[in-house]
Amino acid sequence: MHENINIFDTTLRDGEQTPGVLITSNEKLKIANKLDELGVDVIEAGSAITSKDEQESIKLITENNLNAEICSFARPLQIDIDTAIECNVDSVNIVIPSSDLHIEFKLKKTRCEVEQMAIDAVEYAKDHGLIVELSCEDATRTSVDDLKSLYTKTIDAGADRICACDTVGILTPEKSYNFYHELSKLDIPLSVHCHNDFGLAVANTLEALNAGATQAHLTINGLGERAGNAALEEVVMALESLYNVHTHIKTELFYETSQLVESISGVVLQSNKSIVGANAFAHESGIHADGVLKKSETYEPIKPEVVGHRRRFILGKHVGKHVIHEKIKETNTDVTDDELNQIFMRIKALSDMGKTVTDVDLQAITDDILNIDIDESIHLDEYTTVSGNRVTPTASVKLKLNDEDKIEAAVGVGPVDAAIAAIQKTLQNTVDITLEEYHVDAITGGTDALIDVLIKLKCDDKIITARSTQPDIIMASVDAYLKGANKILTDKKRK
Template structure:
């Protein structure tokens, strides 16, 4: 199975105006495990004492999955991670010429020497080591291959391919990952950003090309436009890749709501997988079909993600919707009468910009 490494507690918290407290971090970590993540990136130890204390609190939960920290490829960052007691580290390096010039004044030899030293030290501590290729999508492919070769020789476990500024399309992502996968040197982890609205699509494209791990954040929380969504990737792996994952709808709902509240980020009603209205069917043609077969216009059942199906009485509703709601009151409606009500319902809904409640429909029907 593809490994989900969720980074809500690291990259998710780097979203502007977001700050989790210790209690929230602990609760989110526990819920992430119970909702089905395979690994958790828990934070950045080099941020300081308080961050390390929070990470230690999460480590003390003794969750039966790897806990990873994010680090620059420096000995001081690694030592901070070792102090926290985690078993996995991401060692981040800039890989594009733009960022290598900014952070290393263009000195790739120095960058690789630093990386080698930190990798060797991390492997001596028996840590799982991931090289984080910051800005991989703008990097020279030959330099990435050089990093892959060195990493494989040093016993690195995987390479995190980062579309740091979210510039890729799914097709280009697929081609790039396939090219690196052909080296057959390191496992590849996808880390995608949503600047053009393609984070989850690019993450999935990378998996299709052979990536075996993927970074996610709950509700796509993250820097700028955010990251690939945990709940979207989880459901994609389950339904589109046919992975045998047990999704606990209750825990997923608790996780999504917890992150939404802690981040002060409301969940859009039409957010894929978890939006409150994504199982609402108003169109008369759709509703009529759904009442005959619920798979007509749904990719998966609402119960899987803790939601429910709804047939709002709106401008586009047909007689099937009206009959459905009236029957719940024990009213056996006349098709002719229902048809005659539709223009009035459309007028009301359009005027007040709000659907009818079932009790309003009942009154309208009985008074007509």
């Protein structure tokens, strides 16, 4: 494997082709800035020929003078390359179908005609000062001889890099090694581009790099068409941790980059997603949690801080007393062995009933057993929301904060968002709280269903979970938020 592996990020192009995803110009710029901070070598900012809005998005990125090479996808057509040039990109990723299937049924051309298209496009792009990467679409269903013929002719025409795309994700790791090893003999920078149709994109990418490929096409969170592309964070951490290949990527930014892309794309990560998923460093099992508390390596392959994540202990039916004790100690509260046992039994009983035990629940149980009066720093007096098809969702709240009356109003994308925003305004000079996660479920049927809201709030790098179950989704959301905020303020007072 080469010592210097380049990272080509295609979140803004192939990633945006995820069904249902649409990223605005300003959102693309935010992601591009974060990718640049992360340290990727190439950012494929989009396909300039797609639309006027796409061209404006790419121009917005190129105008920011990022360190990364800014690239545009292009067909082997002069109009595509001209449009990319107008956007001031550094390079073009010229993509041309190479398999008999694509050439015959999609392009309806001969192989000779396709090769000439590729040669002409490369020469034209080079004549206009662009870095050129020539990508063969459906390369893994193309004979190696045909691929080498096409690549050799475009290299002679001036291509700087070549890329072989596993367009429908049919490679296996063994085939990937042999395939890319053969192409690496062309002695030019070689990119691997894998799709995840069989869940093998990361493995196939690593084998391609092991076989001599020098650059990987990747996306944050594995976004992409159908089952997605190889996930950037997974490939890089495998290189760093398993292959001992040190990239120039700032891995400590992975979690916040992942969160940004998740928020903008609207594609929610599965909780057990590796490296950046909510449960990637979460522990419930008593045996595992005990081991991690003693030495993290016992049940964690890497420390969460390496990827900007955090460790969490879940209060579920498998939890052990040591985890409960640690969470109680975080609030500067002391308990005896007997009191700890009582708390432990109460949590077990709640878990057996199918209830997720939150940090607020733990505090309530602890305070009850220790006979500590619950001190609510925030008390809601009233709230009002207004929403409709021709009305901007608006909310006003009146609450007592440390016995002081506070009244605020805010707007949002919906009544829940507006209500939470209004509460946040009342707290902005008291405590800095960020809403990290928000989940809502209907736990009974019908329009009068009970609504269960579970939220996670962040304050001073600590995550607090809280929940509320009500027939009114707005009230459940407000109640859960205030429970979490009260927990945060109570912890601060006790410390």
